[in-house]
Amino acid sequence: MAWLHTWAGLLPGWLLYLVFLFGAASFFQQEISAWMRPELQTGWASNASLDRIAQRLSEIAPDAENWRISLPNERGGEPVTVSWEALAGDTEERIFDPVTSRELVIRETEGGYFLYRFHFELYAIPVMWARMFVSIAALAMLVAILSGIVTHKKIFADFFMLRFSKGQRSWLDAHNVTAVLALPFHLMITYTGLVTLLFTLMPWPLDANFPSHSAYYRAAFPSAPEREVHGRANMLAPSALMERARYGLGEVRLIMFHNPGKAGAIAEIWSRGERIGDTRLATYLDAASGDIIQRPPHHGPAFTTQNVMIDLHEGLFAATALRWLYFLSGVGGTVMIATGLVLWTVKRRAKLPDPVRPYFGFRLVERLNIGVIVGSMTGIAVYFLANRLLSLTMANRADWEINSLFIAWGGIFIWTLARPAKRAWVETLTACATLYALVPLINVLTTTRGLIPSLIAQDWVYAGFDGVMLATAAVCAFTAYKVAVYKPKAASRGKPRVPAQMVT
Amino acid sequence: MIHIAIFLILLAGFVLLLLAMARHQQDWIRRKLSLRQNHALRLSGFALLIFAFAVAVSGLSWGYGAVAWFGWLTIAAGLVVTANSNRERLMRKVRRCRD
Numbered sequence: 257m258a259w260l261h262t263w264a265g266l267l268p269g270w271l272l273y274l275v276f277l278f279g280a281a282s283f284f285q286q287e288i289s290a291w292m293r294p295e296l297q298t299g300w301a302s303n304a305s306l307d308r309i310a311q312r313l314s315e316i317a318p319d320a321e322n323w324r325i326s327l328p329n330e331r332g333g334e335p336v337t338v339s340w341e342a343l344a345g346d347t348e349e350r351i352f353d354p355v356t357s358r359e360l361v362i363r364e365t366e367g368g369y370f371l372y373r374f375h376f377e378l379y380a381i382p383v384m385w386a387r388m389f390v391s392i393a394a395l396a397m398l399v400a401i402l403s404g405i406v407t408h409k410k411i412f413a414d415f416f417m418l419r420f421s422k423g424q425r426s427w428l429d430a431h432n433v434t435a436v437l438a439l440p441f442h443l444m445i446t447y448t449g450l451v452t453l454l455f456t457l458m459p460w461p462l463d464a465n466f467p468s469h470s471a472y473y474r475a476a477f478p479s480a481p482e483r484e485v486h487g488r489a490n491m492l493a494p495s496a497l498m499e500r501a502r503y504g505l506g507e508v509r510l511i512m513f514h515n516p517g518k519a520g521a522i523a524e525i526w527s528r529g530e531r532i533g534d535t536r537l538a539t540y541l542d543a544a545s546g547d548i549i550q551r552p553p554h555h556g557p558a559f560t561t562q563n564v565m566i567d568l569h570e571g572l573f574a575a576t577a578l579r580w581l582y583f584l585s586g587v588g589g590t591v592m593i594a595t596g597l598v599l600w601t602v603k604r605r606a607k608l609p610d611p612v613r614p615y616f617g618f619r620l621v622e623r624l625n626i627g628v629i630v631g632s633m634t635g636i637a638v639y640f641l642a643n644r645l646l647s648l649t650m651a652n653r654a655d656w657e658i659n660s661l662f663i664a665w666g667g668i669f670i671w672t673l674a675r676p677a678k679r680a681w682v683e684t685l686t687a688c689a690t691l692y693a694l695v696p697l698i699n700v701l702t703t704t705r706g707l708i709p710s711l712i713a714q715d716w717v718y719a720g721f722d723g724v725m726l727a728t729a730a731v732c733a734f735t736a737y738k739v740a741v742y743k744p745k746a747a748s749r750g751k752p753r754v755p756a757q758m759v760t
Numbered sequence: 761m762i763h764i765a766i767f768l769i770l771l772a773g774f775v776l777l778l779l780a781m782a783r784h785q786q787d788w789i790r791r792k793l794s795l796r797q798n799h800a801l802r803l804s805g806f807a808l809l810i811f812a813f814a815v816a817v818s819g820l821s822w823g824y825g826a827v828a829w830f831g832w833l834t835i836a837a838g839l840v841v842t843a844n845s846n847r848e849r850l851m852r853k854v855r856r857c858r859d
Contacts, residue, residue: 413783416778416781416837416840416844417841418841418842418845419845420845433838433841437834437837437838437841440830440833440834441830441834444830568827577763578824578827578831581828581831581835582831584834584835585834588834588838
């Protein structure tokens with residue numbers, strides 16, 4: 257069973273580390289997006305501003321085939337995005353401030369949304385492959401967790417045990433503590449993650465019950481009814497339509513109009529589904545009269561169970577305190593995976609037949625550990641720095657922010673290949689700490705929303721973000737210090753003492 | 761407010777559970793307690809954990825409260841582990857304040 261835990265954990269370990277790192281960040285993706293869009297003031301849309309925006313849309317795109325109004329949620333971070341499909345087939349998009357309903361020009365960025373998509377769709381590979389890799393890794397994660405529980409014979413006796421400066425024992429304690437103390441979270445997030453990507457891993461129920469996968473999706477998520485349009489008609493304002501559909505502003509994420517401005521136009525209202533078990537589906541109304549044409553279908557217990565599990569995974573229902581608990585548990589999971597990966601090398605380093613030139617597998621794991629654990633963390637810091645430093649008018653700015661993340665990560669990787677392992681850890685952790693500490697500094701130098709002004713204005717999102725950056729820098733610096741001063745004790749009595757340099 | 765209550769009750773529960781273990785008794789109170797005392801500590805520790813669950817689901821809804829309870833379990837246990845690992849450093853500070 258220990259063998260199973262080791263290999264189910266090690267082989268997908270680096271991918272799982274990325275999933276947990278980016279996944280933990282995703283719990284605050286709206287707040288991250290808010291920080292990455294400093295042109296957006298804090299504040300949220302109102303019925304009045306929404307109606308004004310719809311009015312403006314009817315002025316600039318009266319003949320469009322479709323209108324699409326995408327609303328930010330209460331946690332902020334996004335503008336109101338309006339797009340429409342002209343008759344020629346082109347799509348145009350405009351951005352509006354949710355509070356003032358004025359048209360805005362803001363920096364092009366993917367914000368926290370990129371971090372969220374990365375944790376299950378990765379980057380630069382076909383999305384379905386990425387989802388498959390992540391699903392298989394999640395399956396291995398579940399096996400690793402369950403086998404870990406079975407292997408951990410002293411799970412109750414060692415519940416409160418965390419001993420420092422004892423080499424391998426300390427790493428094992430750290431791995432055990434971060435695993436056991438948040439065990440309900442780890443089990444829940446892994447299992448619900450698998451259920452969220454259920455049909456990626458197990459498409460066969462769809463094949464058995466429907467002629468094609470699209471037939472299933474049409475049945476489960478029915479689309480707009482077809483309607484003939486003729487002549488012109490005035491449409492109800494979005495706030496009135498939402499009231500007819502019995503949704504408050506906070507519950508709606510998208511409003512679409514089909515054939516706006518014509519009699520027979522259909523309005524589509526998509527709910528956020530942020531309460532546990534809520535539907536995320538559309539209500540269709542007649543845009544002129546407000547009569548409901550089609551409600552979301554009633555779903556059976558299986559579908560509802562899956563929805564509840566997806567809601568638990570996403571944690572969108574969580575308010576501030578619970579959201580921090582989710583985030584801290586996610587960070588705990590990330591540390592659990594990292595300590596597990598390092599533990600593998602620590603355990604085997606003591607037993608190396610040739611400490612100066614370890615066998616290939618050992619070197620591979622050691623290098624991947626440094627490159628992935630520190631490299632990806634550094635990449636995220638550079639992503640935030642790029643958001644502040646890249647020219648506001650450059651082409652493909654959002655892509656270049658993302659590219660900066662991977663360039664930094666790749667740079668760390670290449671650097672570590674040329675260094676002895678211990679020095680590589682210390683140098684890359686120091687670089688990581690420096691870059692995280694730079695984020696609030698660059699923020700203060702490039703915007704008016706630095707840490708002190710944000711604290712004074714009680715802008716907790718901005719203050720919290722800068723605070724987390726500083727805390728991350730402190731943790732990385734502390735870890736670098738601990739690694740730098742660590743001196744391994746003698747292996748055991750009777751064996752010749754191995755000088756510290758030999759073990760790096 | 762409800763979150764603070766849940767956290768504090770859980771913290772008390774975990775402290776009792778820590779003290780119910782012989783190894784940690786030796787470190788913190790420098791003597792070993794009897795079997796019956798250990799039992800009592802363990803029972804009351806778990807009772808506080810259950811009580812915190814009751815507080816959570818009555819103050820928040822069933823679903824939300826249950827999730828919040830699990831989350832605070834982690835934080836409360838984590839705080840006890842941190843204090844336990846840094847016992848010597850903590851005791852030195854306490855002694856310095858006393859003198």
